Amino acid sequence: MKTTDKTESVVLQPVPMEERKSWLDVALIQAGILICVPSLMLGGMLAQAMPIGQAILSGVIGYLITALLMVAVGIIGSDLGVPTCVVASGSFGQQGSSKLISALFMISMIGWFAVQNGVCGSAFSNLLSQAFGFELPVAVSTILWGVIMLITAVYGINALDKLNKFAIPALVVVTCIGCVMAISRFGTAALSEPIAQTMSFADGVVLTVSFMATGALNAPDFTRYQRTRRDTFLSSVIGVMPAGIAMLVLGAVMTRIANQYDISLVFCDIGLPVLGMVVLILATWTTNTTNAYSAGLNAVMVFGLAENKRSAATVVLGVIGTALAAIGIAGYFEAFLYLLGDMFMPIVGIFLIEYWVLAHGSVKFYQPRDGWHLNGFIALILGFASTRLPFGVSFVNGMVVAAIVYLVLESILRRKQVN
Structure with a gap:
């Protein structure tokens, strides 16, 4: 199916094989999602709460877990060729998916867009004030960048592809330069200074996984453009791990040596405000366009x-x-991350059971359901409730409980249908 429109030609229907992309194209989109100020903020949060070695290791483990989950969920998208909101119809029914699950996805992506936009607006205004003495109200800066980022999102996956091919290599080069210059300017003595630990190692892993919860769940929005499972594995792992770890380390190091996680403001401190502005703009642009894009996909389902x-x-x-x-x-950033993890990781567990266990990992056995599929909602509710248990790891509790409950309920239902 070809189109002369500049926007993508398919939204909810399976993506034709001739319109699918290379793993590198999708990997750059995944990397673009992670190269942003909030990723630096995550590193800063961890570095302020525990020794820097533990902070970085907890973040690396968290990113590894989410990358593997993105592969498992993303392959469902590449096999079926459809976005997350359509994948959900297998576990929650077409009405349940479109009226509730997609609504949750849509709200979360609007929230992410707001968080990213708010952080960008605040940082941009601070940068202008510190570097040029120009006072731009944060609200005005936020609105300005919100409009700019929406322009790319409107044109869909093809515009994201083109933006990231240019922006990601530029961001990697410039941020590496900034990190080296910052270490040269501030030294590394602060990295070994003792710090009062206010977060456990396990909580650091949980925070990182929660940070990526939406990305793991919404992986099919982008992996539906992959031709093979191998492409999905490569784009998910290579797209997430290097970029995520780089931003994590950079945010942690900058926080400890410069008392500032935002590399754009560090550039200002070392006398390179223009480069700082370039990093801020490109990093937020490559990330937030995907948030608006995914929100738009889910809106099509929610509102029919x-x-x-x-x-x-x-x-x-x-x-x-x-x-x-x-x-x-944006002031509620950390609480927002935990809420996303608690809400969405149980859905990941349900998706994995539905496709990899009940459908045997095969398109042939995977069938979307009509109406509302109550088993999915019962599993989701119990999974979410289990994240509030006073023991274990919250996202693990949610995934495992939701997966087990869903598997048991489906086994009972299928046994009844046979009888």
């Missing part, structure tokens, strides 16, 4: 829109996200 209305839905949701950012939602 025609597929060619995705662009309009993306604009409307992006405007809402920008408004939320302007009123300060």
Whole structure:
């Protein structure tokens, strides 16, 4: 299926094989999601709460876990050729997926857009003030960048592909230069200074996995453009691990030696404000366009829109996200991360059981369900409740409980159908 439209040609239907992309194209999109100020903030949070070695190791383990989950969930997308909101219809039913699950996805992506936009607006205003003495209200900066980032998101996967091919190599080079210059300027003595530990190693892993919870769950939004399972593995692991770890280490090191996780402001401190501005703009742009894009995909499901209305839905949701950012939602960043992990990791467990166990990992045995599939919702509710248990690891509790409950309920249902 070919199209002369600049926007992508498919939204909810399986992506034709001739329109699928190389693993490197999708890996760059995945990397672009992670190269952002909040990824640096994650490293800063961990470095302020525990010794830097533990901070980095807990983050690396968290990223490894989420990369493997992205592979397992992403292969469902590449096998079926459909986004997450359609994958969910197998576990929650088409009505359940479109009216509730997709609504949750949509709200989360609007929230991520708001968080990213708010952080970007604040950092941009601070950069202008410190480097050039120009005072731009944060709300104005937030609105400005919200509009700019929406432009790319409207045009879909093809625009994301082109943006990331240019932006990611540039960001890697510039941030490496900035890190070396910052270490030269501030030294490394602060890295070995003792710090009061306020977060356990396990909690550091949980925070990192929670940070990536939405990315793991929404992997099919992008892996549906992969031709093979091998492509999905490569794009997920190579797209997530190097970029995620680099941002983690950079944020942790900058926080400890410069008392500032934001590399754009570190550039300002070492006398290179223009490079700092370039990093801030490109990093937020490559990330937030994907948030608005995924929100638009889910809006098509939630509101029963025609597929060619995705662009309009993306604009409307992006405007809402920008408004939320302007009123300060970014201030609730850490609590937002934990909530996402607790809410979405049980769904990941349900997806894995539905496709890899019940459907034997085969498109032939995978069938979307009509209406509302209550087994999925019962498993989700119990999985979410288990994240509040006073023992274990919250996201593990949620995934395992939801997966076991779903498997048991489905086994009972299928036994009844046979009888």
